[in-house]
Amino acid sequence: MNVLIVYTHPNQHSLCNAFLQEVKRGCEDNESIHNIKILDLYHVKFNPVLEFNEKRRRRDMHIDPEIKEYRDQLSWAEKIVFIYPIWWGRPPAMLLGYIDKGFASGFAYKDHGGLLPEGLLKGKSVVCISTMKGPAFYPLLWLHNSHKVLMKKALFKFVGIGKVKFFEFGSMEDQKKDKQPKFKKVYSYFSKVQ
Template sequence: MNVLVIFTHPNHQSLSYAFLQQVLRGMGDNPAIREVQVADLYADKFDPVLVFNEEKRRRDMHADPRLAKYREQLRWADKIVLIYPIWWGRPPAMLLGFIDQMFASGFAYRDKKGLFPEGLLKGKSVVCVSTMKGPANYPLLWLNNAHKVLMRRALFGFVGMKRVKFFEFGSMESPKGRQKEKLDKVYRYFKAVAN
């Protein structure tokens, strides 16, 4: 199994970065994982801003040469792991800008007759590892699970990726947040995951 990890946090001293390290350690101890690549969007200085004008049209975004490396990584991966904080009830703007540009028509999906397009990234699985300051049940009780609906239905389901798992960790800035326990949980999952 080939795994692409998309890491989205500006600080390598953060808890999100500690989760990245546990994910990588778990995958390093997993014989089912052949190769791992990491796309660190802040370190890469990824530009999340969409620009459309006379020279750059939306219908050509699937072939933008600036994004070729990421398209190749997404094609190559059997599993995609996203690690990011939840800010204001949703992923960071950097990750959303990546999604806006990478999951483009002609690459991630193709329009066809009917209500839904044909997803072109079928067969891949996704794991979202996210942290937040608020309590773990905050997104469900206060936001009607908007984060999971956005990621599972509006994004991954739309492009054909049906297997989506979430680790959504709350109270991460609290001294009682059980951070070590949650880091261990992520390590154990990636050490054992088979597909």
């Protein structure tokens, strides 16, 4: 299995980075995973800003040479892992910009004029690992699960990815709570997943 890890956090000493290390360790200990690529959006200084003008048109995003490397990574991957914090009830703008650019029409989906497009990324699976300051039940009760709806239905289902797993970890800034069971849970999943 080819695994692409898309890591999105500006602080290399964050809890998201600790989860990244556990994902890497689990993948390396899993005989089913043959190749791992890590894309650190902040480290590569990914530009999340969409720009359209007379030279750059939205309908040509799927062939934009600046995004080719990222499209190639998405095509290569069988499992895509996103690691990010939840800010204001949603992923960071950096990750949303990556999605805006990388999951373009003509590459990730094809519109035939019907209710839903044809998803062109079928056969892949996704894992979303997110951290938040508030309690884990906050997005479910207060925000009507908007984060999961955004990622699973508005994005992944739209592009043909049906298998999506979430690890949402709340109260991550609480210094009294032991984080080790959460790290072990992520490691265990990636060391066994097929």
